[in-house]
Amino acid sequence: MASLKEIKKRIASVNSTRKITSAMKMVASSKLHHAQVAIQNMLPYENLLEHILKAFLVSTPEAHVSFETPTRKVHKVALVVYSSNSSLCGGFNANVLKLMSQIINEYKSSGVTQFVIYPIGRKVAERVQKKGMSSGGDFLELAEKPNARECANIAQELTDRYNRGEIDKVELVYHHFKSAGSQILTRRQFLPIDLSTESIGDMNDRDLSSNVVTAKAQEYLRKKAANKQRAKENIVPLNDDFIVEPDLPTVLKSLIPKLLNLMIYTALLDSNASEHAARMVAMQTATDNADDIIRELNLQYNKSRQAAITSELLDIVGGTVNN
Template identity: 70%
Template sequence: MSLKEIKNRIASVNSTRKITSAMKMVASSKLHHAQGMIENMLPYERMLEHILKAFLVSMPDAQTVFNRERKELKRIALVVYSSNSSLCGGFNANIIKMMQQAVNHYREAGVTDIVVYPIGRKAAEQAAKLGLTLAGDFTHLAEKPSAQVCAGIATELAGKFARQEFDKVELIYHHFKSAGSQILTRRTFLPIDLSTEVGRYNDRDLSSNLVTAKAQEYLRKKRTSEEKKKDEAKPLNDNFIVEPDMKSILETLIPKELNLMLYTALLDSNASEHAARMVAMQTATDNADELLRVLNLQYNKSRQQAITNELLDIMGGTVNN
């Protein structure tokens, strides 16, 4: 490789590095905003989930159409959360893989009527390739989360489940634990799953955007300390007095919980996308730095070799004369 070619490649890598570095900073800023949205929503989510699940478990006659499992599954709905754009590592590939696994699982069980609610362009494109029925276009939600739109989707799903148009509804998304950890999750939306413990999906750390090994170790120790404090805390009183009647309570609580579940998954997916993109761009920037180091070393060696060859030519000419 000539000196000019090496110099051009160094300039090209430098240009790419500037882009990846800028994209990392943008993703970091968006992640901070997404973490703030989750943090603002968490207290309400925790209390509502506790009240509803504790109420349904402690009251034997608190049965609704939304917490009864269907013996036979004929029609399934999948709410799949992806992103609209790429450059976020394996974020979309993992979601698509889990969606395909879910589809294959149900098809093997004899269920062929599968409807997909794609939150994000990547999920919509893949669902179309698989020949699945799309319930609509929700790509805008991947970039601009909206509690109102999520409430509309949740109401539609709940209505169809109650009318037995759907026998089961699942969510497929990335659960945001921290900036360096996003867990691929397949979660039952309907019927309401009472077997999961309260607070199972509330193990997030929203205090940092750092993804280094030391930062992750610090966050792990911090979580362990907080879990001990939670164990020592007194549980809430679950002795309920039902007014005006159980039907009215359930008709109010259950739609709120379903709306919140859908919106929470969207916020988790949104934060996970930005975290994945931030890590991917950081890795690309680090790789560019390493490549620049190698290219600069190669350039200096080639330049030194060219100077040495010129000196040898001059010396050889002098001796011949």
């Protein structure tokens, strides 16, 4: 059995660790709040732009967009993979890297051998460098501070390479932020553009109202959501009798880059919020585990202390009887 001094030292050590994890949890909670506000401010623009563009393209048969051509044979694939620059966020980075490897193996099995990875985040960049894969650039700062202009530059580079035939398909790999306690690993096609209007709004199922991640609170929210009937908005195609000014190519040339830029930026905001939520959950779990360990150590300390006192009393009583 450990001595009282050793137990007391370990209690102090666990207490110090608990203070760190508790502070990191509060920092992650604050950053998550800012990330949620950023998503909330972007949502109205995202919803309307996606609806207008897709309904416009679907209802305009004469519209010809090179980005929507599905018949091109895939020889080279680009993956935009989002991770974090730091650790201590549970399985956030491991899950992204695992899905990236699965996608690459899937394409290799179908005959594709050329890949280029756009690593947004240090963890993906390290994996790309370690495996010797082709990298599309350095975007470490973007993972910490989401920037719409930088995302637009990435989208422009990808579309230019797609138009030149250097890339045949582009996919995004990231965590879709659904709520503080739920982040969904997502694989989304970037190029060619998916014009189906049935999926409009499917990615806008985020709960931005709460940062609660405890098990009891999540169970309560799930039951509340199950009992509440949410009427789904039916996407009604816009009037197909468009008056296009100045002309169709000019309008498409303006709308399509906006949608592509928005897809890159939205995925970045989702990944950023998911990272902070995952870190908040991980630090909350670590803090709870530290509380459990401290309780066990205090119980062990008290038992050892009581045993030592009892032993001393027995020695005193035994000595008195002998005398």
